[in-house]
Amino acid sequence: MRRWNGWGDEATDYPLPESAALYLESKIGSGNPSPDISFKQVLASVPASRLPEHPLISTAPTERVFHARGQSLPDWIAMRSGQIDAFPDGVAFPQDKQQVRDLLIYAGHTGVRLIPYGGGTSVVGHINPLPSAIPALTVDLGCMNQLIKLDEDSQLATFGAGINGPDLEAQLNPRGYTFGHFPQSWELSTLGGWIASRSSGQQSYCYGRIEDNFKGGHVETLLGPLDLPAFPASAAGPDLRHAILGSEGRLGIITQATIRIYPLPEDEHFYGVFFRDWESGSAALLQIARSHLPVSMLRLSDAQETETTLELSGKVKLVSLANTGLGLVGYGPERCLLIYGVTGSRRIVQWTRHQANAILRSHGGFPAIEMIGKIWQKSRFLTPYLRNTLWEKGYAIDTFETAVPWSKLSATTSAAKAAIQQTSEAAGEPVLVFSHLSHIYSDGASFYVTYIFRRQETPDATFAYWLANKTAASQAIVANGGTISHQHGIGTDHACYLATEKGALGMKLLQTIQNAFDPDRLLNPGKLLADADQDSAPAQKEGM
Template sequence: MAAMKWWGWGLDGVEFTHEDKPELGPFIKQQLGLDLARATEAPPTFAELELAEPSLPAELRAALEGAVSAEQVSVDPLDRVVHARGKSIRDLIRQRRGDLPRLPDVVVRPADEDEVTAVLTAALAADAVVIPFGGGSSISGSLEPPADETRPVISLDLGRLDRVLEIDTVSRLARVQAGVFGPRLEEQLNARGYTCGHFPDSFTHSTLGGWIATRSSGMQSDRYGDIADVTRGLRVVTPTGMLITQPVPSASNGPSVREMVLGSEGRLGVITEATIQVRRLPEERRIIGYLFPTFAAGLAAMRDIADSECQVSVTRVSDAPETQFSFATRKAQSTGDKLQWKALTTYLRRRLGFQLDQMCLSFIGYEGSESHVAEQRKAVGKIVKRHGGLTVGSGPGALYDQKKFDTPYIRDFLLDRGVPADVSETAMPWSRLSTVYDAVNAAGHGAFAKLGVQGYLMCHLSHSYHGGACLYFTFAFRPTPGADMLAQYDVVKSAIQQAFVDNGASLSHHHAVGTEHAPWLEQDISAPGVALVQALFAGADPGRNLNPGKIV
């Protein structure tokens, strides 16, 4: 898998464009006062960057080359920059500024678990820092070396560990190397008639080990579970030896070591292999679009679906601002499409009493046999109708399916025009959903007002559980001319995060802690909880050689 751009998301040559979306320019002009036609900023060329020379003692380099071969030990400047950070908005802004105070000194690419062990042994002997690297898609600050780190820093790129090793067809379990990227994993499983079913937004550019290390969730987690549910067994190279958890369905053997590794962000060891649950490829897969008169009605419908006997793969509903943004990103419509849309909106207004500026778009996914999908669609349709919603068919769902992995490219497009955009997501019980939603909107818009900037804040429910759900917020604003973009960003981001923990919600649902969310950890899990986490890390890695500074 090719590395992502050093200054942005995704691959070189792939980018977001507004030119085929005629409604987007006027929409952004109205909401942010921004003219999309003209890019005002651009990242520097790589040649313009001022990079510190690597600090790699000859003895350590020789040991690393002995572990993996000289060809797999890289001090190439571009390699070091690509592995220096993830893809948070803070990372991207600083990369574009050429702000690169601490790079990895070397990138090492092991081929298997034995080579990972040899690299870690060499690093510990030299008192070096090891930062495991999957796809580099982290948006929580989980990859950057501490700015004041004086020891050699090794970025351990696991991309060569990319194979499905075995499938237990009786138990529906697959042994998989942790460095496999999402598309490569599905390709190998699909060839045997199986799927993992884990599809995060970062799917194209993230790995199984990265999903596990950050407790990822995917778009179809309503059916398949999040990565904590998918992951049954683990193999982890640690400073004291190989950590192994067996892929049993359940166990009563004290505090769960598997759970300790999940979300540990490389601080307990290097995940080399996981045994994951897989399922047969479904006979049919459909994502259907729905419209609700209000966000409250959509949330109530999702809650009732979660409380019913319905078995769906996706439950997603956008609030009115996100719905309006989604409609603005449509490609140019044909005359027939325009007439159909006009007829639909007329029907919604006159017959169903919709206020179009409050209307909310929803997607619900179904998988299984043809009869199962038909049965589930019928049952969900009754719930949707009970909450004033309307089925609009598979067209919008197909469009959502096509666009779902493209969203991160929009951040680069907006940064080229001087506008930061970011996301914050959280989870809470159903009974607190409206409270959290209202509080975050008040906090976000309050931050815009405090800064005196035009901003936009939108939200969708992205995952449903029996007892609660995830709310996923996206915000963008046009900074004050001459102001520090990052400083103003921090005002907005902090206001939203604080609203989460002040209202009984988690600091994150699936984007991990890293350094970005660490300031809110104690408020989320309490001071004794933080002490437990600190004791765990100190006991497993007393020399702080494994990705220090993350989480706590």
């Protein structure tokens, strides 16, 4: 059973070892574990639905609570405190594209707003209903999760858009294929959500981002069905798939997607390598990116993330041994840990590892024992469960990310981290802030910042602390020329920064497309484009 107010399955936990708890305490003080509201209390606070009975719609309070919020820190604060400003009035679980069509027609007739919903793992407010006099209906695509067609000659597969990561791989792996798209949220996020928010998997270096693998599909819009044929390539004008990629549920509901699939790799390994400092590590990554070596993943942690990762692992003896050993050979407190992956045939894996190690060593890289790579691999989808544990111990955790050209990387990472430090200092609150380079390109890289702090005395104060940090970090990113998001998307939380990136004409173009598809703002208004203007939309029509 999925947690209603946290991450993942209720049966899975990520306990914090005692040494790790002590480490956190030494860095940011004791947590502030005020009690959470119970599920029963939240259920009792759900207002009556404003939707009339409809065969495709459930107005059960349980479903409305489960679909009320995503996974951002403000979402957590709301769900754990019960301060939830809006619930969907109902949730529909369409079984096929005809039922999706019926729901769009229903919205057209009644003025109800629809929120397409995949796995609800958004961290930027994508799927939250906004307070409004107009009812909101969440459309959960979870039942549309079948393999529809497998074209082995072309290595293409067509799936229902609501399929999640594990189910998608479970359909492909026995047939000898993988999609290779592994965002950290893989356990819960869905194919349609990946497309609609332009997500990136951890092994994008080898398998590509979602836009590299989304080959076509079917979208139900308010104007009718939109088919996107899967061509290997086309010069027939602008690529319409790019209107759907990153559309965040604003243009239509993706019902099917055809994706490029890959033969299961014969071999795959992840390795850990230590560098003396950040500069030597990032120089090594740049050289690997420029040499186009077929590694599958490169993830370089800064010194603070390296220390925190080792300490939170709770492997006291191993960490102490590593600290002593590495210190003796000159890898002191500034050391940075790289995890890199190699994926493919045995021959390619061996060759790539050899080539990569030569480059990494030439920058002072010190190969760690293979166990570090194995531990990372084992816990790659478990780490989000730590958020539950930290919260229960009185800590909050938030992340943000961007991508910048190599020439701006150093200034932008420093500015973003400094923004968090300074905001926290001004609030008199200690913070643990760290980052890693997460996706590498020949012209730049994305970096991902995590910060942990004590929950404040009240949910409002925790939210205010988060907002001050989020604003400072976002402003630092855009001021230094970074994109406001490399992979999480825009939702509500980034909407006010979009114009800086797209420019006035770019925004006009996006708004024009939006107006053409959905002039009445029936589909997920207020997300991507800050155009919610909730109550000025057309008055409710007949049939409500």
